[in-house]
Amino acid sequence: MRKRGWSGTGQWIALQTILFKEISRFFRIWPQTILPAAVTNALYLLIFGALMGRRIGPIHGIAYLDYIVPGIALMSVITNAYSNVVSSFYSTKFQRHIEELITAPVSEWAVLAGYVGGGVVRGLVVGAVVVATAGFFTQLQVAHAGVLLAMGTLTAALFALAGFINAVYANSFDDISIVPNFVLTPLVYLGGVFYSIELLPSWWRTVSMGNPILYMVNAFRYGFVGVSDVRLDVAFALIGGLIVLLLTWAYVLLRRGTGIKS
C-alpha cells in the first residue's frame, strides 16, 4: 500500500518535472521556437489574406482572410507540437541524458505525458500567438469555443505523439527532419488550410478526404467561423482513434526500450 502511494505521487512529481523542464526549454529559446511562427504566419496573412484575399472573395459566406486564419493557426499548432517533441527527445537521446530518465523510477506513462505535454503546450502557445497576430488583420469571432479548444488540444497531442515516435526511431538529425519536410508539410498544405474542398475537382476532393489533417483543420475552423467541409463527429472520432493508436505505439516503444536501450 505504501509503495503504491509513493508510486502515484512520485510519478506525478516526475511528470511535473519533465513537463516543467520541457516548457522552460522552449520558452528559454523563444526566438527559435515562438517568434518564427509569428513572423511567418503574419506574412501568410498579409499576402494570402489582406492582399490576395480581396480578389478571391468569400468562401461559405466567410471573408477569405477569416476563412484561412483557423487553418494557418492549426498549421502552426501541428508543426510546433511535432517539432518540439521530436527535437527535444532526440537531443535527449543524442546527449545521452535520456539515461537520467531510464535509470530513475519514472514510468513510461510519465515520460510520455511529460514530453507530449510539452509539445501540446508549445503548439497551443504558438497557435495563440498566431491568432493574436491575426487580430492585426481582421476582427476574429469565436463561434464554438469548446470545439476550438478541444480540436486544438487533440491535434497538438496527436502530432506531439507522432514527433515522439519519430524521435525514438531517429538515429541522426536528418531522420528528424524527413517526416516534417516530406510528409507533414504536404499533408498540411493539402489539408484545406487555404481552400474549401468544394472548390476542388471531384477526384481531388475524394483523395483529400483520405487526408486526416483535412478533418482537423475543418473542425478547428468550425470552432472559429461555424462552417466545415466535414462532419464534426467523424473528425473527433478520427483524431481520437489516431491518438489511441499512436499512444499505444509510443508506449510499447518506450516499454521495450526501442532506440534507447541495448
Added chain:
Amino acid sequence: MSALLLRDLRKTYGNRLEALKGVDLEIPEGEFFALLGPNGAGKSTLISIVSSLVNKTSGRVEVCGFDLDRDREAAKRCIGLVPQEVNFNQFEKVANIVINQAGYYGIPRREAFVRAERCLRQVDLWDKRNVVSRQLSGGMKRRLMIARALVHDPRLLILDEPTAGVDIEIRHSMWEFLRSVNRRGTTVILTTHYLEEAENLCRHIAIIDHGRIVVNRRMQELLAEVQTQRYTLELKHPISQVPIIEDYAVEREDAYTLIAEVPPEGGVHGLFTRLAAQGIEVQGIRNGSSRLEQYFMRLIAESGDRDGTGAAA
C-alpha cells in the same frame, strides 16, 4: 541484506557478443566494493543491466531486496549511478540538473532545492549552481554527476570510473568524499582502471574477465596472497652490473636505479644490508606497482594464456 544480488546473469548482444556468461555475485549492504577487469570484460554491461540501461538476456537481479523485474520502481529508487561518460544536459544550469534528478525520483520541488544545495555543497559546486554545465571543467562535471547521483539518498551508489582524467588533488578529495558516503551507510560499487584507487578504498574486490567473475574475495586476503612487494631504489653512485643478491629478484633499470622484489621474510632492511655489503648505497626508495596491480596483471596474463588471446589490461 544484500545491496546487490546477481544470479546467473547473462547478456548476449544483437551481434551475438556474449558479454556476460552467467554472473553470480552478492554484495552485502555497507560494503565498499571494487569491480575490476580489463577492457571488454563485461564490467560496463553488468553495471548497465543493474541500472536498467541495458536489458539482460536472462538471470536475476535484486537491489536491496527488490527484484528488478518484479519491483523495478523500488529497485531503481535504491540506486545512484555515476556513469563513465558525461550524460547530463550540457545546456542546463548546474542546479537544475540536480533539482530535475530529484524530481525524477518523486521528490517535491521545494525539498529538491534543499537537497540540491546540500549535495552541491558536499562536492564544492554550490558556487557554480547558476553556471551552464558545459562550462564546467572535467573534474567539476564528474563531481556534478556524483551530486546528482546522491540527491535521492540512494542505498547503493555505483561509480563507473569516477576519477578517470581527474587530477591527483581532486582524485584524493573524491576518495575522501566517497569514504564519508560509505561511512554513512551507503554501499559503494566502484569500477576503476586505477588499481591503487581500488586498493586504497575498497574492502572487497571482484574481477570480471570474459564475462565471468574470476575472483571474488576480501581485499586483505587477496593482498596477503601477493607475497612480494616491488620497490624502486635510487642509488647514490652509478653501477654497471646487476648485483646478485640471494632471495631477492633485482633488476637494473639504469645506472642509478634498481627494481627489487622483496619477499616478506627478507624485508627491506635485509635488502639494504646486503646491498651495503656490496658497496651499493641507496639514496631513495619508492613503491613500485601496487600489490593489487601485480595480482591483476598476473591473473589477466594467465587468463590470456588459457584462451590464447594474450593479456589485455
